[in-house]
Amino acid sequence: MEFIDLKAQYHTLRPSINARIRTVLEHGHYIMGPEVQELEERLSDYTGARHCITVASGTEALLIALMAIGVRPGDEVITTPFSFVATAEVIALIGAVPVFADIEPDTCNIDATLIERKITPRTRAILPVSLFGQASDMDAINAIADRHGLTVIEDAAQSFGATYKGRKSCNLSTIGCTSFFPSKPLGCYGDGGAIFTSDDDLAQAMREIRVHGQEQRYRHSRIGVGGRMDTLQCAIVLAKLDRFDWELEQRQHIAAQYDELLGHKVERVIQRPDRDSVYAQYTVFLDHREAVRDTLNKANVPTAVHYPIPIPLQPAYRHFTKEHFPVAAQMAQRVLSLPMGPYLDVYSLTRVADLLLRAKAHSTAQAVPPVAFGALDTVSNG
Template identity: 60%
Template structure:
């Protein structure tokens, strides 16, 4: 059993994917070929953002967003400790300081009620993560940001295709980023990512940053980096976009079915009114997680943990001086969350097997 079944997805879209890849092989424009611009146009149309900028990966997307906003040494960025290392890592890498705020224990996303207390004169941005495929509470976060004159960067690495009160992830903040890592809801066959914005000046700056700060050949008004999206990866994404709406619908159905089958047995994801999730991970909470995972493994059911150690407890951030107990909700989640197999090709029989094995493991 696959945790994420990319092989079935490829078989389903093989002809379109193969044709797109061969078109690149035929024209030979492997860097910044025409597929990149075509993809950017389609990503912008899909999200509703004015601009989409294809970049090398989701981590680079975060760095480009921070650089475009001029965030650096002496600045602070408020974010969540319950996320992949890249979120805090890029804040630190541009020279700024990540300021962690605890998560809402139901959504696992940044708790808006705790943000204002963390704002200082050094704060330049708020970076919420739309974790597990569900958007953070952007109405409340954006209102706080507007009140204090701050930018908002959505780390939407897991939420491309999700919606929040009728708007899609990627079009909810000053800048949004996403990842096209193969296991993401929309994934390529290597690394890939994108930045989104409605701001023309920020879009221009991000396009320049991704090609070494260049506005025309060999002319570099700003410092940038090599952050381009490969043409072949753009080609794969264009092919996958053709069936993405169907896959999102399948994710909704499979996620809802999991929640119904597991209702009152384990803690399942909660979708507030006005939200949809793409279930980048279908995550439950269990007692004695290691024992439950071992039983599931013995039954042939793979699981994963996203994320066992919150960022404030990572050795890389020890200089912040935040120990155990600093963010109790993030720490509790890190000890209890467990993700089950989830992908658009998960059939009812396989899902029933997963649920039965889980119920037996927690009995």
């Protein structure tokens, strides 16, 4: 069993993927070829954002967005302590300071009610993450930003295709950023990402930053990066985009089946009624996670932990704050993601749910004490 079955997806889409790749190989425009513009136009139409700028990765998308709004050394950006490290990494790379607000215990997204108290005269932006495939409370976050003259950048690396109050993720704030890492709901076969905005000036700035700050060839009007998405990767995303809505429906159908099979016996990430999820992961909460995970792994059921160490406890980030984030710390010990994807068959799904229920019941009966908070420092980020 695969955690995410990319091979099954390829076998289904092989004719269109191979045809797209062959076209690129024949025209030979490997950098900024016609597929780049085609993908940007289609993604812009899909999200409703006026502009889409494809870039080399989801991390590069966040970095370019921060550069475009003028974040500088010493500025502060408010974000979540519970995410992949890239969210805070790009802030630190610019020389700015990541300021963390704790998360909601049921969605694992940033708790919007905690953001405003984190704002200082040095705050420049808010960077919420749409974790596990579901958007944060973006209206509340945007309202806070409007009151304080801040920019909101949605880290939508896991939520492309999701909706919030009828609007698409990546078009919920001033800037949205996503990733096409292979395991994402819409992924390529390497690294890739995209930035979305309806602000013409920001779009122009981000296009220039993407190509080393060039406004025209060999004329560099701003500091930039080498951040282009390869034509081949754009071609692959284009091939997958034709089936993307069907795959999202399948992900939501599979999540509903998990919900039904697990019932009230297993806590899990809650989907709020005003939004949906693309289920980049199907994530449950367990008190004795490692015992359950060991049982599943012995039965050849792959699992993943996103994320075992909150960002403020990572060695490279401890100097940014001495504050404790109790919900993030608790979730880091409890979250477990199960096999998920549009090609997961009913037999495999049922087997995973059955094994999980048995393993949870056994671990509870054994009363294995959970990992102590102090032990987080020694947990491996595997």
